[in-house]
Amino acid sequence: MSAPPSTAMPAAAAGTAQEVLRLEDVTMQIAGLTAVDHLSFSVQAGQIVSLIGPNGAGKTTTFNVISGYMRPTAGRVLLFGEDATAQPPERIAQRGLVRSFQRTSVFAGCTVFDNILTGLHLRGGSGVLQALMRGAGFRREEERLRAEAREMLAFLGLEARAGELASGLSYGEQRLLGVGLALAARPRMLLLDEPAAGLNPSETEAFKEMVRRIRDSGITVLLVEHDMHMVMSISDHIVVLNHGKLIATGGPQAIQQHPEVIRAYLGSGLQRAQA
Numbered sequence: 001m002s003a004p005p006s007t008a009m010p011a012a013a014a015g016t017a018q019e020v021l022r023l024e025d026v027t028m029q030i031a032g033l034t035a036v037d038h039l040s041f042s043v044q045a046g047q048i049v050s051l052i053g054p055n056g057a058g059k060t061t062t063f064n065v066i067s068g069y070m071r072p073t074a075g076r077v078l079l080f081g082e083d084a085t086a087q088p089p090e091r092i093a094q095r096g097l098v099r100s101f102q103r104t105s106v107f108a109g110c111t112v113f114d115n116i117l118t119g120l121h122l123r124g125g126s127g128v129l130q131a132l133m134r135g136a137g138f139r140r141e142e143e144r145l146r147a148e149a150r151e152m153l154a155f156l157g158l159e160a161r162a163g164e165l166a167s168g169l170s171y172g173e174q175r176l177l178g179v180g181l182a183l184a185a186r187p188r189m190l191l192l193d194e195p196a197a198g199l200n201p202s203e204t205e206a207f208k209e210m211v212r213r214i215r216d217s218g219i220t221v222l223l224v225e226h227d228m229h230m231v232m233s234i235s236d237h238i239v240v241l242n243h244g245k246l247i248a249t250g251g252p253q254a255i256q257q258h259p260e261v262i263r264a265y266l267g268s269g270l271q272r273a274q275a
């Protein structure tokens with residue numbers, strides 16, 4: 001299958017470039033330190049965009065500001081064309097930007113199927129009162145969600161594991177399931193925080209494939225990642241930070257040849273990715 005179930009097609013799929021996220025002069029000071037320094041960049045719909053930079057560059061802080069976990073000291077965040085600066089995370093998620101965390105965040109004691117079903121329920125639709133009344137409408141909705149959960153598992157490549165406890169999945173499969181939970185919220189944009197961390201090479205390949213399929217289904221993906229092979233092979237666009245400041249933006253080819261990026265990464269992963 002080519003799309004996670006019930007995902008609205010974005011404007012990019014209709015052939016018009018559209019800005020989904022824009023940071024304007026965002027600064028974030030933490031305990032007297034400037035973690036993000038007058039940062040401006042934008043993300044176009046339907047792309048995989050990677051936010052990279054050496055350790056301490058400000059990537060996680062930028063994610064926290066975008067997803068509403070931190071209120072910026074200065075500047076604005078525009079999400080889908082509207083000001084979203086310092087809105088709480090749940091409001092930002094409602095508007096269509098959903099974050100999948102670095103740690104696995106699945107319900108370990110539930111089956112893989114029930115994990116996704118719970119995610120779909122959390123999105124709303126069938127409320128507690130409706131569940132208690134157990135009317136025909138509720139049963140129809142439940143059957144629809146179960147079908148959607150099966151489709152989602154097929155999209156994730158986890159259908160064979162549907163009946164197993166999430167705790168029995170490999171680490172890589174748990175990360176796929178974690179993304180499935182994020183997708184269950186039907187995001188227009190997905191934030192992935194170091195998705196390849198701790199994955200072996202074949203799990204990384206499977207994850208890359210899924211990220212591409214997510215993008216191809218019309219969901220914009222913004223990721224923070226240290227694995228430069230992954231970044232260079234899947235990104236449509238790359239934003240590079242160093243010491244909280246933007247030092248370069250562009251496609252993978254241009255970024256790998258950018259003198260300031262090479263300087264910032266001297267002796268680290270970028271050179272290995274080029275090798």
Ligand SMILES: Nc1ncnc2c1ncn2[C@@H]1O[C@H](COP(=O)(O)OP(=O)(O)OP(=O)(O)O)[C@@H](O)[C@H]1O
Nearest residue numbers: 030031033035053054055056057058059060061062
């Ligand atoms: N809660 C905090 N308290 C104090 N300093 C912080 C806090 N969060 C971030 N910082 C500092 O802000 C700077 C940017 O950190 P951030 O975690 O955003 O960088 P990063 O690019 O995500 O790094 P890494 O790649 O190592 O995860 C660092 O100097 C960090 O020490």
